[in-house]
Amino acid sequence: MSALSDTEITAGQRAAAELRSRLGDAVALDDATRSAHRADRSGVVPTGLPDAVVRARNTDDVVTALAIADSLRVPVVTRGAGTGLAGGASAGTGTVVISTEAMTAIHEVHRADRIARVQAGVLTAAVDTAAARVGLRYAPDPGSVAISTVGGNIATNAGGLRCVKYGVTKDSVLGLQAVLPGGRIVETGTRTVKGVAGLDLTSLLTGSEGTLGIITEATLRLRPIGDDLATVVATFGSAVAAGDAVAAVMDLGVVPLVAELLDEVCLRALDAWKGTTLRSAGNTLLLFQYDGADAASASARAASVLRRHGATHVSTGDDGSTDLIAARRDALPALERLGRVLIEDVAVGPSKVSQMLSRIEEIGRSHGLVIATMAHAGDGNLHPIIVIDRAADGAGEPDGIPASVWRAADEIFGSALELGGTITGEHGIGILKRAWLRTEIGDVAADLMSGIKSVFDPHGIMNPGKALA
Known part of the structure; x- marks a missing residue:
């Protein structure tokens, strides 16, 4: 220089x-x-x-x-x-x-208070492992649990496989240390589950995508590990039929630990990559897991419901469940092997899952696109993933993505909103969804959010052009 x-x-x-x-x-x-x-x-x-x-x-x-x-x-x-x-x-x-990736200290795991205090760069799986040593669990369990950091999960309010029962990341964050522009340090929240002193700055920073400050430490809520675990696996001839079955299982009144869906495109991609035969039993796979003392009876009831709703195959027990959970986590990299992917993240009510799956299929057909869908089906969080041929011409379009793909994404977002849902359940707005944010939240909310940002970040240096409308 x-x-x-x-x-x-x-x-x-x-x-x-x-x-x-x-x-x-x-x-x-x-x-x-x-x-x-x-x-x-x-x-x-x-x-x-x-x-x-x-x-x-x-x-x-x-x-x-x-x-x-x-x-x-x-x-x-x-x-x-x-x-x-x-x-x-x-x-x-x-x-x-x-x-913050080098900030990997786990300062404290307190069994009696059921909390952990960690730096932002700790891997999410490492927190769960540390909690397990004292008989507890860190509930948030995103698909990237082995490679994503606690700070990143908090910044996007990540969800994951276990959030159907235990909630998303914000439900396990009790307090934060964050650094604001100019170098001010703010400590938010408490070490207690209850705490209503002042405005909830912890929740405000959670999901803010780096637009307000930088999270450096977190006090996290830990939970007991269920005594027993029971698994139900079912296959269906179509994703829509599987979506109907999800709603029926969730109506049983027993909340599963895990409720996941993989459609035919996902299953074929996994089979091609891993040499498995997941697709052979049906076009769509559902995986339910229950924990706690009533896990066995809950899984039996779920299996009965799945059979009544037309499952082509139903199995219970824990044999192979670890492999299936791993397959669920491998679905995205399996699809990435097929081409460039545009990953969406809509959420609707569990009763609307089948309708949303039907809309996604229709949108794929109308635009001549391959759209794979995996889902945290129990809480209605679907990930429609548009697989783009690497040879497709996206010249002149945002990020080189063909216009037909953006039109399909627009219709997917519109369908989610029409069904009373949201354009993002856990991935955040970032850059890719910013154009649709104001449509969902409205002008008044968008203006309030901009005003809040100006208080935290008066010079507008924190992740400008991201997350906010």
């Missing part, structure tokens, strides 16, 4: 130099590191590279980085493991990435 005049040095380059001076080797300026930190799993690739990557080691590093960025008005993109699916962590020219 020394060869450039002061007028030629951009604010981002000036920030990079100051960050390196203050934080040393925690700041990466090489092209390889900057390239590796410019995109998340969504496939959104921004223009250029971020000017610097701060690999924060602790809260103090984040304080220093945000103070420098705010003083120079340089946009900041927060990054965990980069597993986001909506483009929320994409960072191009003129930005600074602050990564």
Whole structure:
């Protein structure tokens, strides 16, 4: 940078130099590191590279980085493991990435109080493992549990396989430590399940996608592990029929631990990749798991309902259930082998799952597209995934995605809203869904959200152009 005049040095380059001076080797300026930190799993690739990557080691590093960025008005993109699916962590020219991935300390696991206190970069599965050592569970269980971080899950309010019973991430977050622009530290929430002192800033930061501040530590709620586990697997001739059966099972009054759906496209992709024969028993697979003392009786009742609703095959017991859970987690990478994927994330009420599945199938047919659907079916969270041929021409379209794909996505979002649902159940808005946000929330709510952001982030440096309408 020394060869450039002061007028030629951009604010981002000036920030990079100051960050390196203050934080040393925690700041990466090489092209390889900057390239590796410019995109998340969504496939959104921004223009250029971020000017610097701060690999924060602790809260103090984040304080220093945000103070420098705010003083120079340089946009900041927060990054965990980069597993986001909506483009929320994409960072191009003129930005600074602050990564919390190196902040991996588990400070405390308290059995009696049923809490854990961890840094933001801890992998979600690691929290669950630490809790299990004292007979407890960290309930949030996203498909990316083995590779995603707690901070990223909180930033997007991630859901997952067990959320049908235990709720999404926000239901397990009791308190947060976060750093705001300028370097201010805020501590929110409590170590207790109950706590209503003042406005709920913990919930406000949860799901904010890095637009308000950077989460550095979290106090998490832990839960007892169920004594018993019982599994029901059923196959159906169609996804729509399986959706009807889901609603009937959920109407039994016993909440399952897991209620997952994989359609025919998912099953074929898994079979092709893993050499399995999942598709041979039917076009759509449903997996239910129950925990607790009544697990066996609940699974038997669910099996009976599934048979009455036309299941082509029903099995009970835990044999193979671990493999099926793994298959559910492998469904996305299996589809990624077929082409570029546009991953959607709508949610409707459980009673509307079959209607939404029918709409998705119709949309795929009308646009000549392959749309795979996997779902956290028990809470109505569907992931329609449009598989795009790598040879498809998307020139001139956003992110190189063909116009027909965007039209299909628009119809999927519209269908979810018509059925009383939402355009995102757990992945967040990021970049990919920002154009549809105001349609769902309305002008008044959008304006209130913008006003809240201005209080937290008066200079607008936190993940600009993301998440908010």
